[in-house]
Amino acid sequence: xxxxxxxxxxxPDVMGARAGKGKVLLVTDASYPFxxxxxxxxxxxxxxVPFSGFTSNPVxxxxxxxxxxxxxxxxxxxxxxxxxxxxxxxxxxxLAVLTEAGTRSLIPxxxxxxxxxxxxxxxxxxxxxxxxxGSESTHNAVMYYEGAKQTVTNDAILPDVxxxxxxxxxxxxxxxxxxxxxxxxxxxxxxxxxxxxxxxSKAYARTAxxxxxxxxxxxLARGDDEAAAHIMLAANYAGRAINISATTAPHAMSYKxxxxxxLPHGHAVALCLPEVWDYMLANAxxxxxxxxADYLRSIFxxxxxxxxxxxxxxxxxxxxxxxxxxEMGHPHSTCPDxxxxxxxxxxxxxxxxxxxxxxxESRARTLYAAILFS
Numbered sequence: 001x002x003x004x005x006x007x008x009x010x011x012p013d014v015m016g017a018r019a020g021k022g023k024v025l026l027v028t029d030a031s032y033p034f035x036x037x038x039x040x041x042x043x044x045x046x047x048x049v050p051f052s053g054f055t056s057n058p059v060x061x062x063x064x065x066x067x068x069x070x071x072x073x074x075x076x077x078x079x080x081x082x083x084x085x086x087x088x089x090x091x092x093x094x095l096a097v098l099t100e101a102g103t104r105s106l107i108p109x110x111x112x113x114x115x116x117x118x119x120x121x122x123x124x125x126x127x128x129x130x131x132x133x134g135s136e137s138t139h140n141a142v143m144y145y146e147g148a149k150q151t152v153t154n155d156a157i158l159p160d161v162x163x164x165x166x167x168x169x170x171x172x173x174x175x176x177x178x179x180x181x182x183x184x185x186x187x188x189x190x191x192x193x194x195x196x197x198x199x200x201s202k203a204y205a206r207t208a209x210x211x212x213x214x215x216x217x218x219x220l221a222r223g224d225d226e227a228a229a230h231i232m233l234a235a236n237y238a239g240r241a242i243n244i245s246a247t248t249a250p251h252a253m254s255y256k257x258x259x260x261x262x263l264p265h266g267h268a269v270a271l272c273l274p275e276v277w278d279y280m281l282a283n284a285x286x287x288x289x290x291x292x293a294d295y296l297r298s299i300f301x302x303x304x305x306x307x308x309x310x311x312x313x314x315x316x317x318x319x320x321x322x323x324x325x326x327e328m329g330h331p332h333s334t335c336p337d338x339x340x341x342x343x344x345x346x347x348x349x350x351x352x353x354x355x356x357x358x359x360x361e362s363r364a365r366t367l368y369a370a371i372l373f374s
Contacts, residue, residue, distance in 0.1 A: 004161075005161055005162070005163045006164050007165060010163065011041070012045075014163060015046060015079065019076050019123065020046075023075045024047070025070045026041070027080040027089055027090040028050065029085060031171070035168055035171065036168065041081065049069060053066070054089050055085075058085050058092075059143060063092045063096065067097055067103055071097060077125065078093065078094055078125070079127070080124065080159070081127045083128070083133060084265075087141075087159070088141035089143070091152065092143055095115070095152060099115050099117050101115060106152055111151075115154060119155065127164075128236075130177075131166075131231045132179065133184075134238045134239015134241075136236065137240045137243060139154060139156075141153075149255055167225075169232065177219070179270075181266070185270075187208070187239065188208035188234075188241060191205040193248065193303070194354050196354060204244075205241040207234065210306045212231065248276075248351065249354075249359050250276050255346070255348070263331060270319075270323060271323070274320050276355070284300075287356050288356060296356050303315060336369075343368045344362075
């Protein structure tokens, strides 16, 4: 059972309970030297083994370096401080260290298998420095192998502790704040309509969407500390929601937009979501969720209510207006036919199966065209 801890002041107790006097692999990204909590980490009494040798879109070779370092140094715990990439790298390192297959558990064919692992043998404490990915509360991690995105999924990599400290958000660039906030909002919305949603995941999703809708303006416009605390918690709720339900078509469609046009993930997924939602509103009768089309329509209405809208069409319009207000522009295609073919063939069919209204390659092409040429 994951612990959610609020406040960096609890870090010494958390680390003492999880690592004792042993060594800690400290996984950090490029933001770490500028964080206000750096002094709190450096004051910890246990020895820290730093690792930051990875890019914002980490690759298999990066993770392998971290695995070797963790094993060579005999680390007793992992402390991940950073955005989604840093936390995902820490998760991949943990799984590779714990499994008999080692790093082979992160790549095909084993990456698609439930590889046995005892997560209690190597505690992982995650301190997110953005409010968006929710990676601190999911059992998924993303990395790239030979240019292809790999989603690593294993219960053993759910961080044992997620420590939330909103002060780290003060130094985030505004564009990164926008992208990560939109990622969290999309996660909440997608989790809510996912065919795998449960009462628990829908409650988390509702909290995420309602909270982001209420506090986004103050968080982005003024850097308000109270708003930042609410947004960070909302992002965590969104992470908890997708940990149960998984994401759907907007996320599935976003990944190739990110790699092809060099868009941050949150920006890319936010461009996909209103197009997918509009399509599903017009085709709700084709719903494949066993709970039925009327159920799906009620979910759309609930999401609209959480966004303070009177109906789903208004909610989609408000989402588009938010993108315009935040100046989250659309990418420009230089080779339309070629790029649309590449995009429509790239979508992960597993993620599409989570979507309550089917989207085939032909429909995906139409949706991508709307994204590129709107």
